[in-house]
Amino acid sequence: MSNKMWGGRFSAGPAAIMEEINASIDFDKKLYTQDIAGSKAHAAMLAQTGIISAADRAAIDHGLDQVKSEIDQGTFTFSRALEDIHMNVESRLAELIGEPAKRLHTARSRNDQVATDVRLWVRDAVDDIEVQLTSYMEVLAKLALEHAGSVMPGFTHLQTAQPVTLGHHLLAYVEMAGRDRSRFADARARLNESPLGAAALAGTSFPIDRQMTAKALGFTRPMRNSLDAVSDRDYAIEVLAAAAIAALHLSRFAEEMVIWTTPFFGFLTMSDSYSSGSSIMPQKKNPDAAELVRGKTGRINGALIALLTVMKGLPLTYGKDMQEDKEPLFDALPSLSLCIAAMTGMLSEATFNEAAMKKAAGAGYSTATDLADWLVRTLGLPFREAHHVTGRIVARAVAAGVPLHRVPLAAMQAEHGAITADVLAVLSPSASVRSRVSEGGTAPANVRRAARRWLKSLAGSPGVGK
Ligand code: ARG
Numbered sequence: 001m002s003n004k005m006w007g008g009r010f011s012a013g014p015a016a017i018m019e020e021i022n023a024s025i026d027f028d029k030k031l032y033t034q035d036i037a038g039s040k041a042h043a044a045m046l047a048q049t050g051i052i053s054a055a056d057r058a059a060i061d062h063g064l065d066q067v068k069s070e071i072d073q074g075t076f077t078f079s080r081a082l083e084d085i086h087m088n089v090e091s092r093l094a095e096l097i098g099e100p101a102k103r104l105h106t107a108r109s110r111n112d113q114v115a116t117d118v119r120l121w122v123r124d125a126v127d128d129i130e131v132q133l134t135s136y137m138e139v140l141a142k143l144a145l146e147h148a149g150s151v152m153p154g155f156t157h158l159q160t161a162q163p164v165t166l167g168h169h170l171l172a173y174v175e176m177a178g179r180d181r182s183r184f185a186d187a188r189a190r191l192n193e194s195p196l197g198a199a200a201l202a203g204t205s206f207p208i209d210r211q212m213t214a215k216a217l218g219f220t221r222p223m224r225n226s227l228d229a230v231s232d233r234d235y236a237i238e239v240l241a242a243a244a245i246a247a248l249h250l251s252r253f254a255e256e257m258v259i260w261t262t263p264f265f266g267f268l269t270m271s272d273s274y275s276s277g278s279s280i281m282p283q284k285k286n287p288d289a290a291e292l293v294r295g296k297t298g299r300i301n302g303a304l305i306a307l308l309t310v311m312k313g314l315p316l317t318y319g320k321d322m323q324e325d326k327e328p329l330f331d332a333l334p335s336l337s338l339c340i341a342a343m344t345g346m347l348s349e350a351t352f353n354e355a356a357m358k359k360a361a362g363a364g365y366s367t368a369t370d371l372a373d374w375l376v377r378t379l380g381l382p383f384r385e386a387h388h389v390t391g392r393i394v395a396r397a398v399a400a401g402v403p404l405h406r407v408p409l410a411a412m413q414a415e416h417g418a419i420t421a422d423v424l425a426v427l428s429p430s431a432s433v434r435s436r437v438s439e440g441g442t443a444p445a446n447v448r449r450a451a452r453r454w455l456k457s458l459a460g461s462p463g464v465g466k
Pocket of ligand 1: 024083110322324
């Protein structure tokens with residue numbers, strides 16, 4: 001059978017393979033809420049401008065409600081022959097209400113329709129992600145306040161560098177999530193324009209009111225250029241880029257969780273509810289959720305690259321290639337949501353092992369910089385010279401197999417005669433972190449202030465205090 005939407009020009013129906021490659025209904029059925037909302041707004045506008053009658057609009061509106069409830073309830077029969085959600089909805093509407101349904105597509109094309117639907121879907125997904133990021137940040141900031149004074153090793157090259165506070169480390173991720181949130185907010189503001197009324201590509205000869213449909217769908221304004229409206233997907237790419245960066249941040253933290261839960265580190269104990277066991281090794285407790293956050297970041301990055309690649313060679317305006325925008329979006333954004341939820345859940349239930357962290361903070365000569373700074377501050381040595389003196393003292397500690405604060409004073413004095421016992425006071429990890437009071441530094445007092453500032457700025461945002 002030739003297609004009932006455009007059968008006029010066709011004498012034969014599609015080959016089975018054509019139907020398979022062409023149909024998007026298997027995945028774009030997800031857009032039904034947005035599609036129906038768009039159709040309702042369009043019908044209301046058509047009636048308001050006198051393009052269709054008020055009676056037809058009422059029939060359409062009522063019919064669309066029924067279609068929506070059939071889909072909601074799972075009684076709707078989706079058809080691949082009808083290709084996509086737009087034609088599935090319209091065709092069922094025609095079965096339900098007859099003639100008026102055939103007027104719905106006046107001054108509209110699937111090109112502006114799909115562009116509208118996907119923007120609405122992405123907007124909702126972004127709103128959910130923003131709320132989730134906010135509660136993730138709140139959980140982190142609370143933990144940071146609790147652990148403002150908990151000392152742990154800070155790393156560069158994953159080698160012990162200098163002692164830091166756990167609170168400071170956690171707040172680093174709050175800063176990242178804060179930027180992620182603002183990237184999504186920026187993208188949302190740019191995407192929230194209405195393509196509806198661009199029709200196939202050139203606009204329409206009907207006296208439509210694009211301001212009206214834009215407003216009804218919560219868009220800030222109609223898109224200014226009809227060719228652009230139907231053919232760009234930059235907003236989707238931008239949101240996927242924001243998602244990829246956000247996922248990358250989560251993935252780095254997830255990787256740290258994996259490392260921290262190993263017995264070699266023992267900084268973190270994951271709750272049973274966020275771990276899994278092994279089918280063969282009875283002792284195992286694996287941080288699977290963290291590993292999966294790390295793993296899902298791969299597919300989120302993949303979605304971004306997929307859509308960039310789909311779009312890169314397309315001449316204006318619409319090309320069917322663009323149908324390929326949906327699956328990456330439908331996969332990546334819910335995946336990111338799941339990752340944020342999993343990180344928030346893991347962190348809410350995990351236990352930080354302060355003693356293990358503190359012990360590790362003192363290992364690896366982590367306070368060598370404090371010793372060098374003491375030589376500069378107290379003895380007036382130029383920093384470069386202090387660095388050398390300290391390096392020689394560290395070498396003595398390494399040779400003797402002792403931590404820095406156990407190097408005998410006489411041995412230190414052999415490297416610089418003016419060193420006094422006072423130096424010992426700066427060699428403990430706690431003293432080290434307490435001294436890092438420079439703006440943005442790791443001192444507990446700074447961390448407390450920063451955590452409180454975050455909690456105050458997050459208060460009242462959706463998703464906080466749940
Ligand atoms: N299913 C299509 C898509 O997702 C809808 C637009 C079809 N437009 C067209 N001119 N064939 O892109």
